[in-house]
Amino acid sequence: MADRDLAHAENAPGGFFVDTTCIDCDTCRQVAPATFIAVDGHSAVGAQPVDEAGRQAAARAVVCCPTNSIGSDQAALVRAASAEFPLPIVDDIAYCGFTAASSFGASSYFIHHADGNWLIDAPRWTPQLVQAIERAGGLCGIFLTHRDDVADAARYAQRFGARRVIHARDADAMPGAEQVITGEDEVALAADLVAIPTPGHTAGHCVALHRGTHLFSGDHLWWSRRLGALNASREVCWHSWTEQTAS
Numbered sequence: 001m002a003d004r005d006l007a008h009a010e011n012a013p014g015g016f017f018v019d020t021t022c023i024d025c026d027t028c029r030q031v032a033p034a035t036f037i038a039v040d041g042h043s044a045v046g047a048q049p050v051d052e053a054g055r056q057a058a059a060r061a062v063v064c065c066p067t068n069s070i071g072s073d074q075a076a077l078v079r080a081a082s083a084e085f086p087l088p089i090v091d092d093i094a095y096c097g098f099t100a101a102s103s104f105g106a107s108s109y110f111i112h113h114a115d116g117n118w119l120i121d122a123p124r125w126t127p128q129l130v131q132a133i134e135r136a137g138g139l140c141g142i143f144l145t146h147r148d149d150v151a152d153a154a155r156y157a158q159r160f161g162a163r164r165v166i167h168a169r170d171a172d173a174m175p176g177a178e179q180v181i182t183g184e185d186e187v188a189l190a191a192d193l194v195a196i197p198t199p200g201h202t203a204g205h206c207v208a209l210h211r212g213t214h215l216f217s218g219d220h221l222w223w224s225r226r227l228g229a230l231n232a233s234r235e236v237c238w239h240s241w242t243e244q245t246a247s
């Protein structure tokens with residue numbers, strides 16, 4: 001739980017605040033960009049939400065924060081927000097929220113699939129999310145884009161009997177994975193769900209293409225709010241920038 005005594009001085013006065021345990025993962029700034037801003041290596045409340053939609057978005061950020069670094073005076077809204085996840089994004093795809101500190105707040109997604117549901121990367125283990133996934137029909141697979149984003153995949157796999165899929169070159173990060181991809185050819189995971197090796201960010205990085213329209217790009221590419229375009233970064237390329245740009 002965030003501690004008001006540790007709140008950053010840059011927070012705008014009001015109910016929401018960020019404390020000094022923030023790891024600057026950017027999640028809150030993605031989830032509630034009207035409220036949270038980046039300040040010198042951490043987040044802060046740039047402007048308190050002024051309407052219900054803004055307060056709901058900020059409450060979702062509280063739920064999503066991997067380090068419980070966001071405090072608020074909106075307990076009921078935060079409880080309601082925690083029940084929203086997986087949060088529908090488009091068609092059969094939802095955002096899991098509940099990010100993990102071990103994956104530095106990485107996003108994970110739930111695909112409601114006719115042949116069995118999938119996680120793309122894993123969230124932190126959270127009873128509310130487990131129950132929501134159970135109500136949605138459980139999981140048959142967990143596709144891990146790369147070594148950094150496994151979070152609590154093992155617990156979710158065990159709970160739902162789901163098979164974990166990861167590339168061999170990152171597989172040491174997910175001991176016991178039920179399916180290990182090798183080489184650089186595409187691999188069909190399920191109907192309309194394909195794993196595509198994209199080495200570079202890590203040696204075993206892969207992306208997943210769903211229905212030929214939605215690409216789960218892991219850390220191979222991401223949307224830059226600053227540039228208003230897809231971007232990648234040499235600074236956070238852990239394996240080979242040459243391979244990343246080639247793939």
Ligand code: SF4
Pocket residue numbers: 018021022023024025026027028029042043064065066067068069070105
């Ligand atoms: S989600 Fe939490 S850890 Fe991440 S930037 Fe926001 S306050 Fe910091």
